[in-house]
């Protein structure tokens with residue numbers, strides 16, 4: 001029996017997540033409903049029917065082509081613009097589901113860690129322990145400018161900032177309230193035991209937070225932690241903080257290499273590599289025959305809005321796409337100093353993936369390849385299951401399933417692909433009870449004992465002193 005894989009549904013509360021331009025087709029017009037709650041309610045009910053582990057909601061806090069352009073391409077195309085706040089939808093989706101995890105992206109620039117830790121504790125209560133946080137440092141210059149910065153903060157400095165941000169959150173979630181602080185005891189006139197609730201008195205380069213945390217401990221205390229950095233600083237951050245990390249790998253062979261690097265790093269830092277799940281994006285077009293799948297894929301590609309795509313990749317990579325000769329090789333681009341301040345791992349992964357087949361991949365090739373993101377693999381449910389098996393054999397622990405349209409598409413996956421995956425033992429048939437963390441790791445509700453969040457617990461201090 002193969003080991004169980006993790007499946008997240010990749011969503012974004014925006015007109016066009018990765019299918020830039022597809023909204024102009026009849027099927028794509030379902031995206032007009034992106035500001036309504038009801039379509040998302042339908043999505044999560046479908047996901048739970050298909051035994052998805054979690055909904056994963058991406059988020060950015062700026063406009064893509066304000067990086068270099070005037071904003072018109074992504075604004076005109078509704079390309080990851082506008083962006084309703086994903087935190088606001090979690091309670092509603094939690095109420096209409098019972099098991100589905102809800103992972104919400106929030107970057108370190110957009111809210112103070114005290115306010116954010118309070119929001120996530122509240123949501124973890126309201127969902128009975130099903131919340132996860134995708135920790136991101138943000139890559140959009142316009143996003144930084146929206147929060148009072150003149151410019152984007154340098155790449156590795158963002159990770160330092162993120163470390164202090166999560167340290168504050170860990171202290172609020174794990175250290176401020178001891179176990180047993182909630183007493184509900186009319187006889188002694190104590191709803192809570194003040195002796196067990198503490199200030200955190202955090203003082204760091206960016207934050208001063210007194211505490212105590214003003215929400216009582218939620219079922220998981222610290223939500224499940226997702227993260228996606230794969231630069232050296234990003235990997236260090238993942239090893240230290242993440243429970244689930246995204247690999248940028250575009251082939252199973254590349255994933256095998258990326259996993260080996262992460263596992264070696266984990267071991268070198270005394271972390272059990274198995275406590276960090278490594279997942280990749282899986283983007284499919286489904287057909288009842290291969291021919292039908294390819295036809296649907298062509299239809300999707302025929303509607304790509306290349307202007308919007310260029311704006312997306314300029315903002316995402318920090319490279320002024322419009323000024324680059326499409327014949328420039330990826331290796332050359334990857335090594336350019338200007339790339340260092342932005343997203344590095346996508347370029348590195350693409351450059352590395354090319355090793356082995358000889359021909360240098362150019363920037364033009366890269367864009368075209370990425371244009372295919374919403375439909376990189378077109379096939380029948382059986383062929384998709386074969387593809388899932390190839391990734392599993394390379395050692396990945398699961399997938400962010402990338403839909404063609406974020407709304408309306410999921411029935412296809414759940415009705416056609418999930419039964420085949422279940423039949424082959426590649427997807428769960430029933431949910432394990434309990435919190436999201438216990439569902440994923442089968443090791444209780446609390447963050448694992450080697451994690452820095454666990455180390456700040458009052459009880460952990462005592463155990464260490466004993």
Ligand SMILES: Cc1cc2nc3c(=O)[nH]c(=O)nc-3n(C[C@H](O)[C@H](O)[C@H](O)COP(=O)(O)O)c2cc1C
Pocket residue numbers: 057058059060105107135136137138139228229230231232233234235246247248281342343344345346400
């Ligand atoms: C699957 C996946 C989802 C991501 N979601 C977001 C997101 O919602 N918001 C965001 O600002 N960055 C997102 N990122 C970008 C990462 O947070 C990070 O900036 C990127 O992986 C580059 O990190 P690196 O420079 O350490 O390699 C995502 C990355 C991946 C691979």
